[in-house]
């Protein structure tokens with residue numbers, strides 16, 4: 355196999371100030387909406403945002419922890435974890451929106467990126483080009499060029515799908531040769547939500563296991579990052595019981611027990627995800643769910 359034909363695989367991350375369009379760009383590259391990521395890759399400790407599968411390459415886009423809080427960026431030095439992520443990936447995409455002036459937040463990131471660029475290629479990505487005219491895109495390209503020496507500079511629009519394939523090519527071009535690291539198909543949040551449901555079930559059974567032998571199931575209804583807050587994930591879960599008396603046990607007097615279950619489960623889930631979560635817990639009666647095939651299916655059994 356010649357070098358050009360070789361399969362490439364590796365990791366990328368997008369950095370940039372809040373609202374630069376990083377999540378939207380990731381979704382657009384991956385082609386499906388990735389609400390939350392799941393499995394942690396073997397080779398890094400970072401959460402996967404999405405995986406771009408191509409016949410010739412696999413590009414794994416990972417999260418950059420802590421980068422979304424402006425206070426972290428502007429107020430203090432970047433924490434070690436962020437710097438580590440940037441150093442561990444194969445390519446970094448620095449996103450700057452076309453419709454906004456390059457500001458102190460961007461410059462702060464650039465100073466850190468210059469250090470990273472010594473060993474990892476940094477691509478300058480001008481996002482949201484659909485919001486401005488050609489001239490402003492050109493002006494932004496020039497302004498970016500003055501910031502630092504990017505491996506490549508590329509304007510894109512996730513909204514118009516403008517140059518998204520081109521960006522994929524540019525990113526893939528920076529990956530080392532290597533085999534497919536993950537199976538085909540979209541990464542779903544299945545394994546992770548199963549784990550989370552199990553943590554909630556454990557917490558709900560704590561201390562009352564004998565009173566609620568097997569009558570308790572937990573489903574995760576939704577798990578999505580809070581709008582505009584990449585550091586917070588909303589988890590909506592339902593605890594299913596069979597009878598009213600069981601519901602009363604789970605909820606406890608004045609709802610106290612359920613609150614404790616919630617805070618214990620939340621503590622564990624946060625440790626699992628490495629992210630802050632808001633846990634919304636509801637208790638529902640699914641009458642005799644253990645004997646009802648339709649209910650069983652709905653509850654994932």
Ligand SMILES: Nc1nc2c(ncn2[C@@H]2O[C@H](COP(=O)(O)OP(=O)(O)OP(=O)(O)O)[C@@H](O)[C@H]2O)c(=O)[nH]1
Pocket residue numbers: 370371372373374375376377378379422481482483484485510511512513514582583584
């Ligand atoms: N017009 C236009 N809007 C976009 C585009 N990409 C993203 N946006 C919008 O810009 C806003 C921010 O996009 P996100 O993808 O959430 O930005 P982000 O960089 O992930 O933001 P943080 O999570 O806060 O760091 C959203 O309202 C998007 O809809 C684009 O290509 N064109």
